[in-house]
Amino acid sequence: MKIFAWTGRALSSSRTRTADLVRTQVLAGCAMLAILAFPAEAYACACGCGVFDIDNIFPTEPGGSVYLEYDYMDQNQNWSGISRAPAGNNSDKDIRTSFYTAGFQYLFWSGFGVMVEVPLWDRHFATFDGVSVDTFNHAALGDVRLTGTYSGFSADNTTGVTFGIKLPTGDSSYANFDPDTEIGSGSTDLTFGAYHVGKLSTDGAWRYFVQGRYQFAVANKSGYRPGNELDGVAGVSYDAGSLGSGIEISPLLQLIASTRMHDSESDSDPVNSGYSRVLISPGIDVNIDSWTLHAEVDVPFYQNVIGNQLTAPALIKTNIAYSF
Numbered sequence: 581m582k583i584f585a586w587t588g589r590a591l592s593s594s595r596t597r598t599a600d601l602v603r604t605q606v607l608a609g610c611a612m613l614a615i616l617a618f619p620a621e622a623y624a625c626a627c628g629c630g631v632f633d634i635d636n637i638f639p640t641e642p643g644g645s646v647y648l649e650y651d652y653m654d655q656n657q658n659w660s661g662i663s664r665a666p667a668g669n670n671s672d673k674d675i676r677t678s679f680y681t682a683g684f685q686y687l688f689w690s691g692f693g694v695m696v697e698v699p700l701w702d703r704h705f706a707t708f709d710g711v712s713v714d715t716f717n718h719a720a721l722g723d724v725r726l727t728g729t730y731s732g733f734s735a736d737n738t739t740g741v742t743f744g745i746k747l748p749t750g751d752s753s754y755a756n757f758d759p760d761t762e763i764g765s766g767s768t769d770l771t772f773g774a775y776h777v778g779k780l781s782t783d784g785a786w787r788y789f790v791q792g793r794y795q796f797a798v799a800n801k802s803g804y805r806p807g808n809e810l811d812g813v814a815g816v817s818y819d820a821g822s823l824g825s826g827i828e829i830s831p832l833l834q835l836i837a838s839t840r841m842h843d844s845e846s847d848s849d850p851v852n853s854g855y856s857r858v859l860i861s862p863g864i865d866v867n868i869d870s871w872t873l874h875a876e877v878d879v880p881f882y883q884n885v886i887g888n889q890l891t892a893p894a895l896i897k898t899n900i901a902y903s904f
Contacts, residue, residue, distance in 0.1 A: 639693070639903075640737040640777065644686035647901035651679040655890035662884050670888040673713055674706040675761060679722075691732020695744075697725040701763045705756065720751035720763045727771070742773040742793065752801060759804040759847050766801035785819045803847030807854050809840040817865070826869050834861040836878055842886055852887030859895070874899040 639645070655675040658665050667673065680700040687693040699722035706715045724747045731740030750764020757763075773793030780786035792812040797805050815834035822828050835858065842854035863876025878895040885891065 639685070639687045640731070642687050642689045643904060644684070645901050645903040647683050647685075647899055649679070649681040649683065649897070649899040651681075651898070652896045653677050653679075653892045655892045657891050657893060658888055659883055659885050659891040660888045662882070665888055670890065671708045672706070672758075672761075672890050673708060674704065675890055676704040678702045687729070687731070687737070691730055691737060691740075693729040693731065693740075695725075695727040695729065697727075699723070699725075699750075701750070703757075703761070703763060705761055714756075716754075716756040718751075718754050718757065718763065720754070721749055723747060723750040723764050723769075725771075738778060739776045740774065742771065742775070744771040745769070746771065746795070748799075748801070758849075760806070760843060760849065760853060765797070765806045766804060767797040767806055768799040769795050769797045769806075771795045780816065787817045787819075788815070789817070790814045800845070803845050805844045805848065807841035807843050809838065811838045812836070813861075815861070828867040830865040830867070832863050832865065832876075834863065834876070834878075835859075836861050849887075852889055855883065855885035855889065857883040857885075863897075870903045872899075872901045872903070874901075 653676075655677075656673075658667050658670040660669065678701070680702070681697055683695065683697040685693065685695040700719065701722045702717075702719040704715065704717050706713055708714075725744060726747070727742055727744035729740050729742050731737040733739050746765075746767075746769040748764060748766050748768050750762070750766075752759070752762045752764040752766035754762060759766075771793055773791065775789070775791035777787060777789045780788050790813070792810070794808070794810050796808040800806070813834050813836045815832055817830050817832035820829045820831060837856075837858045839856040840854050842848075842850040844850060857880050859878040859880045861876050861878040863874065866873040875898045876896075878897065879893070880891070883891060
């Protein structure tokens with residue numbers, strides 16, 4: 581990006597709706613062309629939170645949806661370059677985060693759409709102070725995202741572009757967190773992206789999707805500027821049909837890739853920030869009438885981080901959405 585339809589909300593029914601939701605959910609709601617999941621890292625913290633931001637849905641039929649999303653990440657492995665590194669090389673020991681997001685999305689008949697996402701983060705941080713390991717727990721509002729989309733290039737709305745802004749609403753001043761582990765980045769960022777969904781079989785049961793997004797700060801707090809990032813996802817979904825009682829199942833498989841530049845300015849840690857990685861992500865969508873449930877697990881099989889940073893062995897994303 582994200583049992584919570586992944587920020588998803590497709591407004592069709594039956595096979596087409598399920599498949600559309602799958603891709604769109606995957607696309608946006610963790611979306612961005614084969615490059616997803618790359619956050620900032622300073623002082624040993626390769627967050628990877630961008631993977632959740634890219635999980636929003638871009639519907640192919642006019643209408644709206646509201647959704648709730650829960651994501652989880654436990655960064656407990658020290659990584660340097662393309663392999664694990666001794667824990668002693670990194671003063672940070674564990675960053676465990678629960679991400680809660682409430683969202684709204686609407687697509688107008690004109691092809692223009694809007695999306696609003698309001699996140700809340702609950703973070704546990706353990707770091708070595710030279711004598712003992714200190715632990716801190718902090719929950720606060722995250723950075724709110726406002727996104728516009730346009731998919732009126734064709735009658736079926738299968739190709740679109742996105743443009744958005746991330747506001748500095750998140751807490752970026754908690755005394756016990758480093759700048760790169762703060763819940764809010766303290767910066768105002770712009771995002772630009774594109775996506776496409778299509779059929780792989782004549783009956784529409786097999787679908788594919790690709791999406792990409794670029795994010796960069798245009799204003800930041802004194803001393804810390806997060807690195808620019810490029811995220812993407814490519815995947816396929818399959819409409820497995822109905823289980824009865826209006827329940828439809830769609831398994832999906834995604835390839836997620838991300839790259840992020842190192843942070844900059846005086847309070848950053850450019851020596852230990854920035855990275856590239858690729859993840860494999862199996863998941864499933866369950867459609868029940870106007871409701872969609874989504875769940876997936878993202879597992880990295882390639883990581884190349886600058887310096888020493890904490891990474892997670894897996895990222896869990898769930899979403900539930902209601903379309904209207």
